[in-house]
Amino acid sequence: SSSKIKVDLDGSTGIAVVKFQSPPVNSMSLDFLTELSISLEKLELDKSCRGVILTSGQPKIFSAGLDILDMYGKNPEHYAEFWKSVQDIWLKLYSYSKITIAGINGSCPAGGCLMAMTCDYRIMADDPRYRIGLNETQLGIVAPFWFMDTIVNTVGHRTAELSLQFGLMYSPSDALKIGLVDQVVPEEKVLSTATETMTQFMAIPDHAREISKSMLRKPTVDRLLAFRDADTKNFVSFISKDSIQKSLGMYLTMLKQRKV
Template sequence: MSLQNPPVNSLSLEFLTDICISVEKLEMDKTCRGLIITSSLPKVFSAGLDIMEMYGKSPERCGEFWRAVQEMWLKLYGSNMVTIAAINGSSPAGGCLMSMTCDYRIMADNPRYSIGLNETQLGIVAPFWFKDTMTNTVGHRTTELSLQLGQMYNPAEALKIGLVDQLVPEDQVSHYSHTNHDQVTTPDRSKSMMRKPTIDKLTSKREADIQNFVSFITKDSIQKSIGMYLEMLKKRKR
């Protein structure tokens, strides 16, 4: 599955819905042996959640968007397929989350690329299930520091802490992803056993999580913070 939502594969409501539908179809396809997620856009895997979905929107729209984010995570983290993230560009925030839902992560060995949960830099606190996913991937202490600082890691740093499993030359990410797919064995029962408690935690608190997000993101102070961030991005582009 090659992500294509120019310019930076931002995860908008529409794009998240498309991803969920695609994963559902693949899950039902008995001939599908697994899923490799990559990007068709240069230099970026996914820039994460679409900030415009969280700025100046009605509470109802924000709730609909957050449900779609949850659904994407549930579909990928709970998938019965063997999944590989072929990270061929930078992958902050929601892009990092999507990568961590996969069984194995291969990243382009380019020091200009980075990956991490950097929500803190936007004045946003990462939800508990973002935190749980990262804790399951790199451990408690590394997650604690990473979330407090909004830390972004270059490929070598990401490999060192276990955020990615393998670095390969940039032009060989696709090749290695296909080669490694057959070697990454994830028996359904073992995968389900390991991930079920984390999935059940969100499932049982899903509506409360949506309400918490809507209440938080529509606060005047948070809207102001996001607005300032968007202005900063505009200045960078000039």
């Protein structure tokens, strides 16, 4: 099978660029998540790697989020396996020991936004057509508690309340205003800015930075670890409901018809 994740590790700088290349929209399917998980694990074990830049190799899209087809018309076993792989990627990235920077060179809804928020720093391309946010409510679904924890940790409670209830998708400049991204730059500068920022992180002694990151994030990580099985059961029963399947079906039809 062709590779959905391209890893490019520069041995001289210690920076790995992990590029999503799953056309058309880098949706996070079970295969995508499995491959990404293996790549991240390898890099974490590789002593020559100190930091990872996550970015997209597809034009105009960072990632369309979770693959809706993995949540639609499948059986409970499939939903459970898929959900465990979503939890796994979040757990891995939220507690990743190395420096992570998201180079958001395109739209970044839902699961894409979640993944970007697990990084230590976010740089977004200034194209006003790009959007980022947790839009789950707009699909008639509810972001799980650990998605909510992640956005609260990123933008604060009040902004997260508005953001989650409305399912808001922010333009790059609005995302910068609320602190959902840390920097907005012209698209052709996303990677070079990420590399410069990585160098600043690398100037800090690794062990001190790592422990600080881990202490700040541990309560959030522990909460999912404590409720992981219940969270999977909850997802499977929620997503299997006729009413939820119906909403997802309508959303898919809308996506397919909305050709701009």
